[in-house]
Amino acid sequence: MSADHKPQAEPTAAELHGILAEYDTPDQLVSAAKQVRDAGFEKWDTYSPFPVHGIDAAMGIKMTILPWLTLGAGLTGLATAITMQWWMNAYDYPWLISGKPIWSIPANVPIMFELTVLFSAITTLVGMLMLNGLPHPSHPLDLVKRFGRVTDDKFFLLIQAADAKFDEKDTRDLIDATHPVAVESVLEDRVTPDTFPPGLIYGLIVVTCGALVPVALAVKARHSKSDKPRIHLIQDMDAQPKYKAQRENPIFADGRADREALPGTVAVGHLNEDDHFYRGRAQGGWARTFPSQVDLSEETMARGKARFGIYCTPCHGQSGLGDGMVHKRADALAQGGWIQPTNMTQEYVRLQPVGELFNTISNGVRNMPAYAAQIPPEDRWAIIMYVRALQRSQAGSLNDVPESERGSLK
Amino acid sequence: MAAASDFNPFQAPPKGDNTFAQITDNVTRIMEAPKPPRAWYIAMGIALSMLTMFLGSITWAAWNGIGVWGNMMPVAWAFPIVNFVFWIGIGHAGTLISAVLFLFRQNWRTAINRFAEAMTIFAVMCAGVFPGVHIGRPWLPYYMMPIPNQMGMWPQYRSPLEWDIFAVSTYATVSILFWYMGMIPDFATFRDRSTSTVKRLAYGIVAMGWRGSSRQWHRYERAYLILAALATPLVLSVHSVVSFDFATAQLPGWHATIFPPYFVAGAIFGGFAMVVTLAVPARQFFGLKRIITIRHLELMNKVMIATGLLVGYAYGMEFFISWYGGSSYEGFTFVNRLFGPYSWAYWTMISCNVIFPQLFWFKNIRTNVWATLLIGMIVNVGMWFERFVIICTSLTRDFLPSSWGYYVPTKFDFMTLGGSFGLFFTLFLLFCRYLPMVAMSEVKAFSPAGGHARPHLHHGHDDAAHAHH
Numbered sequence: 001m002s003a004d005h006k007p008q009a010e011p012t013a014a015e016l017h018g019i020l021a022e023y024d025t026p027d028q029l030v031s032a033a034k035q036v037r038d039a040g041f042e043k044w045d046t047y048s049p050f051p052v053h054g055i056d057a058a059m060g061i062k063m064t065i066l067p068w069l070t071l072g073a074g075l076t077g078l079a080t081a082i083t084m085q086w087w088m089n090a091y092d093y094p095w096l097i098s099g100k101p102i103w104s105i106p107a108n109v110p111i112m113f114e115l116t117v118l119f120s121a122i123t124t125l126v127g128m129l130m131l132n133g134l135p136h137p138s139h140p141l142d143l144v145k146r147f148g149r150v151t152d153d154k155f156f157l158l159i160q161a162a163d164a165k166f167d168e169k170d171t172r173d174l175i176d177a178t179h180p181v182a183v184e185s186v187l188e189d190r191v192t193p194d195t196f197p198p199g200l201i202y203g204l205i206v207v208t209c210g211a212l213v214p215v216a217l218a219v220k221a222r223h224s225k226s227d228k229p230r231i232h233l234i235q236d237m238d239a240q241p242k243y244k245a246q247r248e249n250p251i252f253a254d255g256r257a258d259r260e261a262l263p264g265t266v267a268v269g270h271l272n273e274d275d276h277f278y279r280g281r282a283q284g285g286w287a288r289t290f291p292s293q294v295d296l297s298e299e300t301m302a303r304g305k306a307r308f309g310i311y312c313t314p315c316h317g318q319s320g321l322g323d324g325m326v327h328k329r330a331d332a333l334a335q336g337g338w339i340q341p342t343n344m345t346q347e348y349v350r351l352q353p354v355g356e357l358f359n360t361i362s363n364g365v366r367n368m369p370a371y372a373a374q375i376p377p378e379d380r381w382a383i384i385m386y387v388r389a390l391q392r393s394q395a396g397s398l399n400d401v402p403e404s405e406r407g408s409l410k
Numbered sequence: 411m412a413a414a415s416d417f418n419p420f421q422a423p424p425k426g427d428n429t430f431a432q433i434t435d436n437v438t439r440i441m442e443a444p445k446p447p448r449a450w451y452i453a454m455g456i457a458l459s460m461l462t463m464f465l466g467s468i469t470w471a472a473w474n475g476i477g478v479w480g481n482m483m484p485v486a487w488a489f490p491i492v493n494f495v496f497w498i499g500i501g502h503a504g505t506l507i508s509a510v511l512f513l514f515r516q517n518w519r520t521a522i523n524r525f526a527e528a529m530t531i532f533a534v535m536c537a538g539v540f541p542g543v544h545i546g547r548p549w550l551p552y553y554m555m556p557i558p559n560q561m562g563m564w565p566q567y568r569s570p571l572e573w574d575i576f577a578v579s580t581y582a583t584v585s586i587l588f589w590y591m592g593m594i595p596d597f598a599t600f601r602d603r604s605t606s607t608v609k610r611l612a613y614g615i616v617a618m619g620w621r622g623s624s625r626q627w628h629r630y631e632r633a634y635l636i637l638a639a640l641a642t643p644l645v646l647s648v649h650s651v652v653s654f655d656f657a658t659a660q661l662p663g664w665h666a667t668i669f670p671p672y673f674v675a676g677a678i679f680g681g682f683a684m685v686v687t688l689a690v691p692a693r694q695f696f697g698l699k700r701i702i703t704i705r706h707l708e709l710m711n712k713v714m715i716a717t718g719l720l721v722g723y724a725y726g727m728e729f730f731i732s733w734y735g736g737s738s739y740e741g742f743t744f745v746n747r748l749f750g751p752y753s754w755a756y757w758t759m760i761s762c763n764v765i766f767p768q769l770f771w772f773k774n775i776r777t778n779v780w781a782t783l784l785i786g787m788i789v790n791v792g793m794w795f796e797r798f799v800i801i802c803t804s805l806t807r808d809f810l811p812s813s814w815g816y817y818v819p820t821k822f823d824f825m826t827l828g829g830s831f832g833l834f835f836t837l838f839l840l841f842c843r844y845l846p847m848v849a850m851s852e853v854k855a856f857s858p859a860g861g862h863a864r865p866h867l868h869h870g871h872d873d874a875a876h877a878h879h
Contacts, residue, residue: 024428026860033624049430049599050855051627064629070636084556088564097568110573110651114580117644121584121637125591128633129618132626136619150622151599153430230560234549 017140017188018044018160019171020147021180026052029155032178033058036159039174043163047147047156069127070120077119081112138192144184158186278377280358287355294381304386307379311371312387315341320390339367344387345394357384424700429859433701437596437848438603440696446843449695457835464829467822468543476546478822485805485817490544493827495797497537497834498578498652500790502645502674503681504530505585508592509641512634518709520852521702524596525692526685527589528845532837533684534582536830541574543826570654577651584644588637594620594630596846649673656800662743663804666731672724679717679763680793682710686786690779692842701848704777711776714789718767721796725764739809751816752803755795762792 023029026048033046037060046055055061089095090103100107129135141147141158150156157180159171175183221231232238243249243257252259272278277291290296309318317323322343330338342349349357361380364370375383398406424436440446471478481488504526511519542548554575556565565572597617604610620626650670657669666672686707693702732740747756766788770776775785802817841847854860 046624047622048624048627049434049622050595050851050860051631052624053855053860055624056628059624061625061628064632066629066632067636070640085567088556089567093562093564095564095566097566100568104568107568110647110654111567111576113643113647114573114576117640118580118583121587121640124633124636124640125587128591128629131629132623134618134620134626136621137614139619139621141621147621148602151595151602151620152434153426153428234547 015187016161016168017186018158019175020141020144020184020186021157021175021178022146022182023155023157024181026155028179029157030054030058032157032180035174035178036157039165041159041163041165043160045158047150047158049151049153052155064131066124066127066131070124073123074116074120077115077117078112080119081115082108085111138189140186140189143189143191144186146182146184280355282355286353286359288353290354290381290385294378296385300382301385301389303379304382304384307375307383308386311375312383316344319394320344320387345391350391350395354384354388357387429857430854433850433853433857434599434603436698436701437846437850438600440842440847441600441844442603447695450839450843453835454839457832457839460829460832461836462832463825464832467825467829468539471543471822471826472548478820480817480819480823482815482817484808484813484815485802487801487805488817489819489823489827490540492794492797492801493830494537494540495652496794497533497540497830499649499677499680499793500684501530501533501537501681502649502677503685504528505588505641505645506678506681507685508588509638509645512638513642517856518706520849520856521706522685522689524592524849525689525847527585527592528838528841529684529688530585531582531589532834534578534585535837536834538578538582539830570651570658573651574655577648581644581648584637584641588641591633591637592849593846594618595622595851596849598622599850600846646674649677661804661808662737662739663800666728668724668727668731672721675717675720675724676793676796679714679721680790682714682717683786683789683793686710686782687790688838690783692847696842696847698848701853704779707779707782708776711770711782714767715770718763718789722764725760743804743807746807747799747803750803750807752799752806755799755803759792759795759799762788763796
């Protein structure tokens, strides 16, 4: 190893950077550091492959301010998270989610925590590097061959010539007294250029300017008006390979994208073959009887009453007299032109076959709209059953009342 | 063995006349060797083909749409989210070893922390891919970032999915910072040991001119302590936030307050299993047996027993709460886990996570490298199934029987899952070859000659120190 080390020419004072001592163990380094510290030097340092236990006290290193930087960054992160979430979700674009408050702390805690940690961690690393003066590309020690083992297994101490107390002979005597393995003068680095190569600098300028172009375009776009549609980089589902309704389609002779159903096409469940049940017709005329599908029972009557109440009473009234709420309101407004809904207990309605009543409900008549879309056929028949009952009640005579009850009517 | 005819320079005793030089040599010769061992090439070949499969299946899904996967209603979360939670869970052991064990002064961590941190970062990278591809339009995740966009809208900060974005990206960033900072002194060692200009330049740039000054070490150590203190609550928060994605939903089987601690315990369990799975072959092929000793593996196996029991407790407690809570939907979900259509997944999970790790109670099993490797792999499988059970079993049978379904993954699901291991192992093999696999400066500091270790804590390094004497 010593063979590698060429003896150097005696340096002049101007060229000398400092004196370097090498040690084999951390303990030797610590005791040497104590002696240098006690001698009152300021511009000196020790170097080791790992943090040596007790070296801070031996060198008199003061506690770093790094924790305070981290604390400041953490508080900044916390404040950033609070402000960001409040501004974005409660102020700039208030967002109501599931009826929750626009601004509530608990739901915003996770991101406050994360940004506190993120800001602190980045600041800790960057702060450590900056306080340590890193990156530090070149150093006079890089020219000392033996110093290469500082990251392997050796320990070093350097006193700089720039220190006020530095005297080449006295300092070397002090170092010799610490029993180093080797001592060496370190020269100022005259080899490594002090500045970056100009090519590198111009290259960096060009790359930086190039990188700013998209940013500048985005900023310009945000602060100017344009009639053109906005740039839409990813078309996603805007363009879909399909023919939409009402568009042209060259595949077909008529050039239309919409296709008509084939003649005779019947949708599932819409065959409606039974004329009596679905249209109220039988033997070429209006059916005079209820179709066989309708169960002439108490339940059907109750169903018919309920459906009548929903669909018919607004115009025809509870008793079918044509005096429902719609009529009363229209009459009260007295704007003229209002025709009273049919009183369905009149004789001509009473004489209509059930099939004709079914047709009236299904397709409407005069002012009355069609109800086929709202009321299924079986319910229409149930309503007719109830209408028949209403008609009967209005056209009855005393003979219709059971004999035992007649007395109460007198 | 085939390796007998094939001289492995990594197995020779480390050169150097003192402990520090031997540690340096043991770690740097992996980077210095002109060629890595043959096993490295074979492993790299397999990893690269899996990586190709990964990229291919993701491209196919992005091109055709996510219909190529088995995702359906009601199981819209399926494989991508199972894989995401699996990988993010693996990524917990690294920071736990680096930060939590550092704060507890568990000096044995120095042998494995670098290694585990690398594993963390690569696992988080694998995890990050899945939510990105799961949205179906992987070019739109910027919607989740707080950046101005053409819609004039901002992210919704009351959503657990948004918390997840912040938690996972903070975790990834802090893990990378911590990893990088730990490597700066070792990069300097690599720089000073390199002979080629390219290596000197590359390692020199990343070492940033580190020369081991004590004034710099002082701030460095303080920064390391602060980062450890920051990373400790962070590592506990990440999987807690991931568990909020489930716990804040109303779905039976997800809506549980035990989820945050249960997920964190499971993450540490699965993470340690992965560290063991990687550490055994790495120490075998790269001659790190003197640094990563049997004692380290045994300690990790003990952590696995502890966390495995915590996970088993959580499984039991979920059943207790489903009965004690009295919700019939909750009760049905857990009966369905035991006996429903996915009961095979549930019993796979129980046997891998609760039953097999109990073998570690036997000292001769937990000190046997191959048994350790095997059980570590079994636990990895079990932890994947745990996420499958939580996500898929709960979703297939929820409140309305009319919306029940049975989820079947397609071959593209399996290719993406298998391929993600390709990404992980490719990065890991590159790490083994080109970066300091062991934190040399820390191992030196805690070696007997380094003066940091307390006498009763450094048994693991005794054989490292005396192996060559």
